[in-house]
Amino acid sequence: MGGRNMKPVAVIGGGIAGIQAALDLANQGIKVYLIERTPSIGGRMAQLDKTFPTLDCSMCILTPRMVEVARNKNIELLTYCDLIDLKGSVGNFKLKVRKKPRYVDVDKCTGCMVCSKYCPSKVPDEYNEGMSERKAIYIPFPQSVPLKATIDAEHCLWFQKGICRNCEKFCPAKAINYDQKPEDIELDVAAVIFATGYELIMDAEFLREQYGYSRYANVYTNLEYERIVSATGPTGGEIIRRSDKAHPKRIAFIQCVCSRDARINPNCSSICCMASVKEAILTKEHMHDVDVTVFYMDVRAFGKGYQEFYDRAKQEFGIRFVRSKPAKIVEDPSTKNLIVYYEDTQSSKFVKEEFDMVVLAVGVRPVKPDSFIPMSEDSFAQLKDPIMEPVSSPIPGIFVVGMLSGPKDIPDSVVQASAAAMKASLIAVSH
Structure with missing residues (x-):
C-alpha cells in the first residue's frame, strides 16, 4: 500500500487495543493519530503484574509495543489530549482534539525527575490505585511513553496558592513552562477507531x-x-x-x-x-x-x-x-x-x-467516549452486527474495539484491534 495516496486514521485510546490498531495501520504505511487522554499510553495493562493463563510479565509484553509506537514515523502520538468534537462521514471525518497543558516543554524535558524530588505536594498515586503517593509534578510510571513530566495543576502549590515554583528552580533542562495553555488541534481522517478501555x-x-x-x-x-x-x-x-x-x-x-x-x-x-x-x-x-x-x-x-x-x-x-x-x-x-x-x-x-x-x-464497564458513538442499553457500544461485523459501529467508518464493545480479555482485545485496523486501512486507501 506504500505507493498509494492514503488518508490518515485516528485511534482514540492508548491501551493495548489502541496500540495494536495503531501499529497495524502504521506498518501498512498509513498515517495514524493515536490520541490518549492521560499523560502516557499503556492503559490498564500497564497496571497488571502478570497475564493469564501463561503468567507472562505484563510489562514485558506491553513496553516493547509502547516503544515501537513512539519510534514509528507513521504514528503521531497525542497524549494528554481529549477528543472534543467529531463530525463528517466515512472517508472524511473532522476531529477537534484539545491538547491539555503539561506545563512542561516536552522537547526539553529529559525525564530525569529531579523536579519531583523538590516538589512538596503529595497526591494519591492513580497508577497504584491510591495506595502510594506521587508528587504534583510526575511521570505516571517508570516505563511511560512519552517519558515526560506533567504538572497536576489541581494539586500544584503554584497554581492553587501562588507559592513554590521549586520544579522550575531545580529543573536542569529548564523545561518548566507555567504559561502553557490548552491547544485545539483539527484533524482530517478517513476512519476512526475507538479503544477507550474500561473502568471498575x-x-x-x-x-x-x-x-x-x-x-x-x-x-x-x-x-x-x-x-x-x-x-x-x-x-x-x-x-x-x-x-x-x-x-x-x-x-x-x-x-x-x-x-x-x-x-x-x-x-x-x-x-x-x-x-x-x-x-x-x-x-x-x-x-x-x-x-x-x-x-x-x-x-x-x-x-x-x-x-x-x-x-x-x-x-x-x-x-x-x-x-x-x-x-x-x-x-x-x-x-x-x-x-x-x-x-x-x-x-x-x-x-x-x-x-x-x-x-x-x-x-467493569467501558470508558464511554462521550456522545460520539451510540451506546446500547447494556452500557457498551452498539455494533452494526455483533456476529458478522463485531468491530463496526452503526456509523460507517467508525469502529469500536476492546472493552468498549463488551467485556473481553487482552487476546480478544488485540484480535479486535487488528480487525478494525484492517477495515480502517481499506477506507484510508479508497479515500
Whole structure:
C-alpha cells in the first residue's frame, strides 16, 4: 500500500487495543493519530503484574509495543489530549482534539525527575490505585511513553496558592513552562477507531455496606491487589495488610462483585474469573503457606488454556474454590480480621469464616467516549452486527474495539484491534 495516496486514521485510546490498531495501520504505511487522554499510553495493562493463563510479565509484553509506537514515523502520538468534537462521514471525518497543558516543554524535558524530588505536594498515586503517593509534578510510571513530566495543576502549590515554583528552580533542562495553555488541534481522517478501555464499577455505597470496602482496611479491589503483588507496586511485591503491615495467613477472593447483579450491573465482566485465579496463584507463589479461598458463582474458563489454568490452581497450588456469593463481611475490631458470612451452595450450609484479607473481583464497564458513538442499553457500544461485523459501529467508518464493545480479555482485545485496523486501512486507501 506504500505507493498509494492514503488518508490518515485516528485511534482514540492508548491501551493495548489502541496500540495494536495503531501499529497495524502504521506498518501498512498509513498515517495514524493515536490520541490518549492521560499523560502516557499503556492503559490498564500497564497496571497488571502478570497475564493469564501463561503468567507472562505484563510489562514485558506491553513496553516493547509502547516503544515501537513512539519510534514509528507513521504514528503521531497525542497524549494528554481529549477528543472534543467529531463530525463528517466515512472517508472524511473532522476531529477537534484539545491538547491539555503539561506545563512542561516536552522537547526539553529529559525525564530525569529531579523536579519531583523538590516538589512538596503529595497526591494519591492513580497508577497504584491510591495506595502510594506521587508528587504534583510526575511521570505516571517508570516505563511511560512519552517519558515526560506533567504538572497536576489541581494539586500544584503554584497554581492553587501562588507559592513554590521549586520544579522550575531545580529543573536542569529548564523545561518548566507555567504559561502553557490548552491547544485545539483539527484533524482530517478517513476512519476512526475507538479503544477507550474500561473502568471498575465502583458503586461506593454498595461496596461499603455489603463488603466493607473503604470501611475496613483489609478489603481490597482486584486492581489494588494486582498492584500489591507487582514488584513495581506500593509494597514492592510484598503481600502485607493495610492495617498492620503483617503478612496475611488467610486470603479470600470474592467473585462477581458489581457483576451479574440486577441491582447494579447484570452483565458478566468476563475477565474476573481468570484474573482472580491468576492472583490466587501469584499469592501462593509469593507465600507458599498462605491459605487461599475463592468464592465464586460460576467459573467461566472459556479461553484457550483457561480450564487448564483453573485446574492447575486447584491441583498444583491447593487453592480452595467455594461455590457461593458471600452475603456480608464484618470486621473484628480487635484484630482487623474479616468475618465472611456465606452459604456453601454445594453443601447447603450457612458458614461464617475468618480471613486476614479479602479481595473483591469488581466488575467493569467501558470508558464511554462521550456522545460520539451510540451506546446500547447494556452500557457498551452498539455494533452494526455483533456476529458478522463485531468491530463496526452503526456509523460507517467508525469502529469500536476492546472493552468498549463488551467485556473481553487482552487476546480478544488485540484480535479486535487488528480487525478494525484492517477495515480502517481499506477506507484510508479508497479515500
